[in-house]
Amino acid sequence: MEDKTTDQQTPMILSGIPPEALATLxxxxxxxxxxxxxxxxxxxxxxTFMVSTLIIIGLDFKFMVKWLPFILTGIGYTLLxxxxxxxxxxxxxIAGALGRLSLNPVLNSIATTYxxxxxxxxxxxxxxxxxxxxxxxxxxxxxxxxxxxQALFTLPAIPAGILALGVCYGAYMTETVRAGIQSxxxxxxxxxxxxxxxxSQAMRRIIFPQAVRVIIPPVSxxxxxxxxxxxxxxxxxxxxxxxRAIKVGRRHFQSLEMLIMAAMIYxxxxxxxxxxxxxxxxxMARGDRRTS
Amino acid sequence: xxxxxxxxxxxTNVHKVxxxxxxxxxxxxxxVNSGETIVILGPSGSGKSTLLRCINFxxxxxxxxxxxxxxxxxxxxxxxxxxxxxxxxxxxxxMCFQSFNLFPHMTVLENIIEGPVTVLKQNKNQAIPxxxxxxxxxxxxxxxxxxxxxxxGGQQQRVxxxxxxxxxxxxxxxxxPTSALDPELIGEVVEVMExxxxxxxxxxxxxxxMHFARDVAxxxxxxxxxxxxxxxxxxxxxxxxxxxxxxQFLAHIx
Numbered sequence: 001m002e003d004k005t006t007d008q009q010t011p012m013i014l015s016g017i018p019p020e021a022l023a024t025l026x027x028x029x030x031x032x033x034x035x036x037x038x039x040x041x042x043x044x045x046x047x048t049f050m051v052s053t054l055i056i057i058g059l060d061f062k063f064m065v066k067w068l069p070f071i072l073t074g075i076g077y078t079l080l081x082x083x084x085x086x087x088x089x090x091x092x093x094i095a096g097a098l099g100r101l102s103l104n105p106v107l108n109s110i111a112t113t114y115x116x117x118x119x120x121x122x123x124x125x126x127x128x129x130x131x132x133x134x135x136x137x138x139x140x141x142x143x144x145x146x147x148x149x150q151a152l153f154t155l156p157a158i159p160a161g162i163l164a165l166g167v168c169y170g171a172y173m174t175e176t177v178r179a180g181i182q183s184x185x186x187x188x189x190x191x192x193x194x195x196x197x198x199x200s201q202a203m204r205r206i207i208f209p210q211a212v213r214v215i216i217p218p219v220s221x222x223x224x225x226x227x228x229x230x231x232x233x234x235x236x237x238x239x240x241x242x243x244r245a246i247k248v249g250r251r252h253f254q255s256l257e258m259l260i261m262a263a264m265i266y267x268x269x270x271x272x273x274x275x276x277x278x279x280x281x282x283x284m285a286r287g288d289r290r291t292s
Numbered sequence: 293x294x295x296x297x298x299x300x301x302x303x304t305n306v307h308k309v310x311x312x313x314x315x316x317x318x319x320x321x322x323x324v325n326s327g328e329t330i331v332i333l334g335p336s337g338s339g340k341s342t343l344l345r346c347i348n349f350x351x352x353x354x355x356x357x358x359x360x361x362x363x364x365x366x367x368x369x370x371x372x373x374x375x376x377x378x379x380x381x382x383x384x385x386x387m388c389f390q391s392f393n394l395f396p397h398m399t400v401l402e403n404i405i406e407g408p409v410t411v412l413k414q415n416k417n418q419a420i421p422x423x424x425x426x427x428x429x430x431x432x433x434x435x436x437x438x439x440x441x442x443x444x445g446g447q448q449q450r451v452x453x454x455x456x457x458x459x460x461x462x463x464x465x466x467x468x469p470t471s472a473l474d475p476e477l478i479g480e481v482v483e484v485m486e487x488x489x490x491x492x493x494x495x496x497x498x499x500x501x502m503h504f505a506r507d508v509a510x511x512x513x514x515x516x517x518x519x520x521x522x523x524x525x526x527x528x529x530x531x532x533x534x535x536x537x538x539x540q541f542l543a544h545i546x
Contacts, residue, residue, distance in 0.1 A: 190350050191393035191452075195407040195459060196383035205410050209397050 054260070064257050067248050071261060074241035075269075081158060081230045081240065085165035086223055092170025097177035098203075111174065118171035123229060126168055131160040131236050161233030169226050173219060180215035181207055213284045220277035224270045231266075241265060299323040299359075300494055301347065301463060306356035306367070308342050308518075316342045318518040319356070326462070329495040331505040331526075334515035335541060340498040343515070344465050347496070348385045349378045360384060361462050383411060386456030390468040392448040394440040400427070400451050401436045407459045419458070426454040430484050446477030450484055457488075464488065466497035500545060506530055514538050 017025075099111025118126070138153025155163070184207050192202035234243030242262050249258030301324040308317040316339045324330055332340045345351040347358055353367040360381045365374060395403050404426060405419040427433050430450040440448055449469055456464060466485065470478040482504050489495055489508050499505065505512050506526045513523040514535075522529065522538045533539050 185393075187389060187391050187393040188395065191387075191389065191395070193350060194348060194382060194385070194387040194389075195455070196379050196411040197407075198379065201410050205406065206395055210395075213397070 057256075059260070060254060060257050063252070063254055064261050067258065068261065070248065071241060071244050071258070071265065074239060074244040075265065077158070077233070077238055077240035078227070078230050078269075081161050081165065081233055081238075082223075082227050084162045085169065085230070086226055088162065088166025089169035089173050089222070089226070092167065093173030093177045096170060096174030097181060100174060100178045101181060115171045115174050118168055119175075123164070123168050123232065124235075127161065127164040127232050127235060130155060130164045131157065134160075157233060157236035157238045161230070161236060161238065165226060165229060165232070169222055173222055176215050176218045176222070177211070180211035183214050184210050216277065216281055216284060220273065223277075224273055227269055227273065228266055298325075300326040300361055301496065302359040303343070303347065304357045304359070306343070306346055306353045306358065308339070308346060308351065309354045316518050317346070317353070320515075320518070320520070322513070324463075324494060324496060326494055327492045328510045329489040329493075329508055330497065331509040331512045332496065332498045332515060333500070333505065333512060333541070333545075334521070335544075338515045339518040340515050341467050344387075344467050344496060344498050347463075347465060348382050348387055350387075383459060384462045385465060386453075386459060386461035386463070387465040388449065388452050388456060388467065388469045390471050392440075392445070392452045392472070394448055394452055394455070396440055399437050399439055400432065400443070403440065403451060404455045404458045407455065411459070423454070423458055426457050427451075429457075429487075430454045431480075444477060445473045446480045449473065449481045453481075453484055453488070463494045463496065466495065466499060468498055468500070470499060470501055502530075502546060514541065516541070 096111045096114060099107040100115070102108045102111070135150065135154040138150040141149040141153070181203075188206050188210065189202055192206040197205065231240065231242035234240055234246070237243075245258040245262035246255070249255035301322065303320055303322040306317055306320045307315070309315050320339075320343055322330075322343070332343070334340050342351055346353045347360065349358070349365070355367045357364055357366040358381070359365075361384050363377050363380055363384075365377050365381065395406065398406065401420070401423055404423040405414075405416060408414045408419040408422070409416055424433070424436070427436060430453060432447060432450055432454075435443060435447060435451070440451065443451065453464075453469075469485070470481050473481065478501065482501055485495070485497070485504060486508050497504070497509075509526050511523060512526050512529040514521040514529065516537060521541075522533060522535045529538065530542065533542060
């Protein structure tokens with residue numbers, strides 16, 4: 001249903017199929033369509049149920065619509081922080097994975113400690129570290145005679161948030177990328193080497209492109225989680241989506257409306273990301289037998 | 293026995309020890325002349341594949357030396373110069389694997405030009421005509437833009453051969469190229485190997501294809517437990533084996 005490139009792959013109607021076999025085939029077909037129909041009904045019922053619950057509890061929709069533009073303005077920060085943090089995380093993840101797989105003891109120990117330390121501490125603590133604790137380190141270094149470090153280490157809220165999220169997700173994604181690289185069969189490296197490729201050529205041309213296919217679903221997971229965790233920058237007073245929703249809700253004693261609205265907006269963003277993921281996966285799967 | 297003062301491949305006293313306990317190759321010598329076709333036979337686990345993989349350094353010999361087309365590399369410590377010599381040997385040596393190992397994310401044509409483009413730094417347009425010529429030579433022109441997963445095992449192995457040949461190697465190593473194939477697909481791969489031998493390629497093959505060994509090989513060598521058991525022309529080996537062990541082994545596989 002999604003790709004037209006698999007032309008000659010559609011099964012042909014063969015002559016000489018006995019009627020009872022055709023009946024079985026027909027039975028399977030009706031079962032499939034019945035299942036699809038029931039699935040759609042189930043979704044529809046579920047959504048109706050959710051919406052009617054919101055109506056029954058007396059949600060103030062007028063209030064929601066009134067504040068919607070104000071809340072939506074916060075998306076800019078959410079997307080800015082998420083996008084830059086994801087870019088940083090991808091870069092760190094590739095560097096980290098190569099470090100984790102490296103035979104160089106210095107690189108390997110740095111990468112391993114990075115992953116262990118960052119994964120082992122709460123993101124909340126890390127956010128405060130970048131924002132509140134880092135200037136103290138800067139001051140200590142300044143006192144030791146490194147002029148300019150205090151100013152350098154005193155970060156505004158948004159850069160601090162981007163660094164916190166990027167470094168944190170980079171650590172998780174390091175493991176994802178490493179596992180993806182290690183999932184590629186040794187024969188692929190051997191074939192590349194037998195052609196005379198260097199290790200880095202084999203990595204760039206053969207291993208990494210295949211690993212990317214494997215890691216797209218888990219990395220999409222991280223992206224979706226990151227969109228939501230970007231709300232943590234509100235801790236530093238950035239007027240992003242959730243911060244605006246909470247502020248407005250508190251001021252007018254209508255937190256429920258505002259929180260539901262914020263939740264819905266996050267859901268829509270993540271849903272769009274999920275669609276993008278599916279597109280990319282379908283694109284990457286070309287030439288993959290499992291999809292044909 | 294053919295002795296040539298200038299063999300293209302010269303393996304001297306090669307040992308391979310895995311994990312400090314498995315002595316797989318025990319002082320192997322081998323000389324192969326340019327244009328010769330060698331078939332290595334032997335029971336599984338005798339070290340045939342390991343020897344083949346030592347020749348292009350996919351496996352590091354534990355001791356001894358390998359010479360390929362004038363480049364001599366001894367077992368031992370890695371150095372920058374040695375690494376580049378290994379790459380040099382690999383560029384001159386094509387290898388076909390039992391499991392084909394085509395690159396699944398590339399089309400057939402992309403697989404074939406990958407070596408020339410990435411390793412020999414040719415540009416794509418330069419590499420494509422020869423790749424198409426090779427594709428025609430292995431009889432798969434119509435599969436040019438397919439991905440490997442759409443091909444049968446025999447077709448995949450023929451593409452793998454074309455991919456190796458795109459590097460214009462002087463020696464081809466075949467590591468059980470037909471062992472993973474359904475019986476009816478073996479013929480098409482062996483036929484390509486035969487043509488390659490007829491065109492004067494130097495071939496070292498580990499294979500259980502007796503027809504190839506008997507009709508195409510110039511020399512057959514039998515390995516057992518990491519040492520040569522017997523060597524000779526196919527006629528000598530198959531009709532008048534000297535060693536009792538050779539006779540037993542042949543009785544098993546024929």
